[in-house]
Amino acid sequence: MGLWTIDDDRLRAALLAVRPDDTALHDEEDAGHLAELVARVVWSVLIEPGDRVAGLLIERLGAVEPARVVLDGASGAVLAARLPGELGADELEAALARWRPRARWADILRALEGAARCGAHLIVPGDPTWPESFLALTDSPPALLWARGDASLLRRPSIAVVGARAATGYGEHVAMELAAGLAARDAVVVSGGAYGIDGMAHRAALASGGATIAVLAGGLDRLYPSGHEALLTRIAEQGLLLSEAPCGSAPTKWRFLQRNRLIAALADATVVIEAGRRSGALSTAGHALGMGRPVGLVPGPITSAASAGCHHFLRAFETTLITSAADVMRLAYGDDGVLPLDEAGEESTRPTGQSALHTRVLDALRPRRGMGVEEIARAVGESPATIRGALGSLELDERVQLGHDGLWRRAGSRASERSAS
Amino acid sequence: MGLWTIDDDRLRAALLAVRPDDTALHDEEDAGHLAELVARVVWSVLIEPGDRVAGLLIERLGAVEPARVVLDGASGAVLAARLPGELGADELEAALARWRPRARWADILRALEGAARCGAHLIVPGDPTWPESFLALTDSPPALLWARGDASLLRRPSIAVVGARAATGYGEHVAMELAAGLAARDAVVVSGGAYGIDGMAHRAALASGGATIAVLAGGLDRLYPSGHEALLTRIAEQGLLLSEAPCGSAPTKWRFLQRNRLIAALADATVVIEAGRRSGALSTAGHALGMGRPVGLVPGPITSAASAGCHHFLRAFETTLITSAADVMRLAYGDDGVLPLDEAGEESTRPTGQSALHTRVLDALRPRRGMGVEEIARAVGESPATIRGALGSLELDERVQLGHDGLWRRAGSRASERSAS
Known part of the structure; x- marks a missing residue:
């Protein structure tokens, strides 16, 4: 004894x-x-x-x-x-x-x-796979973790992808795209194994050869929901199943809500794809916010109740609107602050200086007939000298052409083709 | 002379x-x-x-x-x-x-x-209808305004509702809902008279008996686009058409972009419903931001190119996500900071104290059979005394029932109905 x-x-x-x-x-x-x-x-x-x-x-x-x-x-x-x-x-x-x-x-x-x-292993604080990120759970860390599968995934960068069980086709599509994109970027996809968004995120991660962790509310011998038994078994084989509840525990509503704090604590960032106003996925986001972790939400049609919770969180809290896996990676791991050129996008809506003048000159040119410099100057409201300069630049860019008749036309217009031939 | x-x-x-x-x-x-x-x-x-x-x-x-x-x-x-x-x-x-x-x-x-x-009137600075809000156009105010219709609308609270010409069915639906909601709240709906979002916003405002202003890029004798001639004529009769361009002026790309600064300056807030990455509607939003006016954007599916510009602005600038006309009114005119109860919504996802215990007790009760206090205490993980207290509160709320057999059941479950009968 x-x-x-x-x-x-x-x-x-x-x-x-x-x-x-x-x-x-x-x-x-x-x-x-x-x-x-x-x-x-x-x-x-x-x-x-x-x-x-x-x-x-x-x-x-x-x-x-x-x-x-x-x-x-x-x-x-x-x-x-x-x-x-x-x-x-x-x-x-x-x-x-x-x-x-x-x-x-x-x-x-x-x-x-x-x-x-059921082949579960026991992980306790001090083990090399015990998540350091659980330090964020200051007043209620789990006493232990039950794990089925590859516990080394706990040491890799990971993103929580969660959302409504009652997901729409749109939400499931986005979950697949985002999870596949994250897996392609070597992030582990963490979710809750539920129907809807969670299941899609796990499936897409596995399908694209990536890694995924499902954190369950009940014991690891009771794969819940039963319709996901095959998926969760596959995650145990190719990824990792986790729970703080002992085998034999039923997944109660309370345990689901507490399970969400583990998902938020495990992941470097949490992304909610679809969530109704009272979706449990928002509790995961709330836990992440409480720990100071970045939270992203995917918007959807404002006519869709399945996106209402996402919109609410985007408006009410310090969160980030997500439209792609690249957005999520930036949210979680930062970047050099320079967006790719095609994401800047507004340039053409704020013309100033040269490009503004060029726009106005191109505006003034008529599709079917050539125009002289004086006529263009009057139409544009600039001096003939300015117009000549602009036409010169535009000609270099092959956007206007001077015809044999001494008149200017837009390049590529039928009239200019005719005059050029 | x-x-x-x-x-x-x-x-x-x-x-x-x-x-x-x-x-x-x-x-x-x-x-x-x-x-x-x-x-x-x-x-x-x-x-x-x-x-x-x-x-x-x-x-x-x-x-x-x-x-x-x-x-x-x-x-x-x-x-x-x-x-x-x-x-x-x-x-x-x-x-x-x-x-x-x-x-x-x-x-x-x-x-x-x-x-x-064409029945246009001339409005100049100093006239009682000259918009004071044009003071925001510090370095390029219009020299005058040409107006067809009821110029007194210029003295009423107004909201710009703008968006893509190539709107989707979703965007047009939202434009109608928002504009009708704003009209019902006595806000004048300001837009650009274009196809797509603009046209829907004007139409919905008129259809719900509200007021609307269309700011055009060309002269008021040239109603552009031609497919909106009937709509714009109706706005001249029941609302107001405005332009800073003299009659005879064509609507050029440059004038469209400059027209957008007038829309932004006129309105107390600007809302963009759908906008592609390079949509001109974003220039209106950009002008509003430059003047320090509130800007709201309606999100949409991230798979829709027509919402990409809205998402970009929501992420990149100090703007507000809009899901309803009430949101827009708050954006423009503030509120007492208290959202209606059904908008708070997260309560149930963050159970604490009493309501958390009640959730756990209700979780524990089985649908088909009654349970004793000791059994419930073990299932919930609370002392029998605590469980008795919780059952008492839940009974007062008619959420649980004590059967003749001395066992507890959820109220309204078939078993409890049977035991009650």
């Missing part, structure tokens, strides 16, 4: 099944490592995601000691005494009261066995 | 035809008023819209004296000498050289006669 009320060897065996490469687990002298891992599994079973009291206890006192207090049924007074001014005795007792109904070793072992059965 | 080289009585008669209510014109002693009006008509014939040298001369020396120098063929030295440091002699000579080919009395009288023939 070690630190816990059940046999250490049984716990060690169960943990090795979900951390086969953890050599420290074989070291029977290193009781602290085993205790830490067990404690984190215990917490993942005891609490609902986002529990701030648990977050505070683990941060300040470590995972082990408070877990023992819960499991042993001891008073919380000793814990509260160590965090004066941070955690009230009443608040702690209320937390203990909500955690204790779940403090059953049978459930804790079942979570570990379920994970082993 | 008065100030001008042709007969004052002939000029007075021509001017009375376009200013029938101008009693000062009858006063033969008031030569200054007549001279001022003539000079402004002269300028409108001499210059292209937006001529900065003319704007400077008129602002600093008045309209009359510089007009005489042009018409008399005198040297510009005397004018340049009066504006040292502001206007170089070379620049002035260049301007005189471009104006003089047009300085023909026949053309000036023809402009006045053309205006009278």
Whole structure:
């Protein structure tokens, strides 16, 4: 019997099944490592995601000691005494009261066995794949991560692409285009595995040979939604499935909302493609904003309810309008500030100086007949000398032609072709 | 013979035809008023819209004296000498050289006669209907305005609604909705009379009994485009047609671009509904931004080239995303900062405190069977006491029901209906 009320060897065996490469687990002298891992599994079973009291206890006192207090049924007074001014005795007792109904070793072992059965691995803080970006989750980091697939994806640049389940054809098209474009730029596409936008983003990333991570609200042994079982299984094989909920957990509405904070924390930027006014995708965007991460939203027709949430966020918050994968990369990783020439675009709508004069001279030229310099000057409202200069430049650019009759015409007009032939 | 080289009585008669209510014109002693009006008509014939040298001369020396120098063929030295440091002699000579080919009395009288023939009135600075908002056109105000219709509309709050000629069905639909909504809120809809968005905006304003102003690039005797002759005639009858170009002027590309500055200056805010990357509607938005006026743009599908310019402006400049006429009114006239409740919308995506707990309890309840408090507490991860409190609140809100069997169910579920009956 070690630190816990059940046999250490049984716990060690169960943990090795979900951390086969953890050599420290074989070291029977290193009781602290085993205790830490067990404690984190215990917490993942005891609490609902986002529990701030648990977050505070683990941060300040470590995972082990408070877990023992819960499991042993001891008073919380000793814990509260160590965090004066941070955690009230009443608040702690209320937390203990909500955690204790779940403090059953049978459930804790079942979570570990379920994970082993579905091929999930356990990732904890300190592991090389634990996302540094979770530092942004100051008061409610997950106690652990369950992972199926290639955990090394957690160390690559990644973009969250999320949106409505009730996506339109437009939204699904855009999700495919953006996710494929991001995959082509070597960004990992992170999403929630849901119907609609999420599913399209995952599929497009896989289809274009890119990498994708699906963060689920329930346990990794319950692939939800069931219509995405094949897709999520493929992501487990070719990408990565993640959850902070233990195997056996149902995906509840609360867990979906908390799952969204993980998506926002994992990704370098979050892009929402379609979202109704009350879409959960907006909660992901809200979490990202709260962490100071860049948020982009794709606009759509204002007549489409599926874009109303995107428009609202674009107007109400410090967010960026997204029209392409290149926009997303700039949003997440910046650029040299110089847009390609074809994106500047307004030049021709603000003519000044030379180009303005040239526009006016070309305006003045008639399609069917040649014009003399004096007549052009009057039509344009410039002096004959100015007009001669402009005609000279335009002739060099092959935009006007001087005919054999001494009159000017636009180049390429039928009359000028005739006069040239 | 008065100030001008042709007969004052002939000029007075021509001017009375376009200013029938101008009693000062009858006063033969008031030569200054007549001279001022003539000079402004002269300028409108001499210059292209937006001529900065003319704007400077008129602002600093008045309209009359510089007009005489042009018409008399005198040297510009005397004018340049009066504006040292502001206007170089070379620049002035260049301007005189471009104006003089047009300085023909026949053309000036023809402009006045053309205006009278098509029922246009002449509006000049100092008239009660001269738009104060033209003060924003610091270096190139129009010398005058030609107007057909109800000039009193110039004193009402107004919104520019502009956009692409090559509008999509979506854009035209939005133009109709927005313009009708603005008309219903007593805003005058200002636009450019073009095909596509402009035409739809005018039509919707008229159809909903509202007021509309079309600002044209050419003379008011040439209703352009010809396919809008009926619409523009109706605007002259029920709204207002405006132009700074004299009758007889063709609508050239240059004049279209300069016309856009008048639309932007007239309106309290400018809204672009659809605009390709190089749409002229963006020049209107650019002018409005330059004057510090609010600019709104309607987003659309990112797959639609007709919305690309709107998206570009939304991203690149201090502009506002517009989804409704109410948005436009807020943009132009502000509000108390409180959005209606159904526009806040995110509440449900960010559950905290009570409502979060209630969500989790409702999540936990099964559709087909009742649950005891202990079971709910375990499922939710809260203490039984907390769950009892939440169930009490939810029962008051008629969202859960306690059955005869002592188990809780969601209210309205079939099981609860059965147990209640």
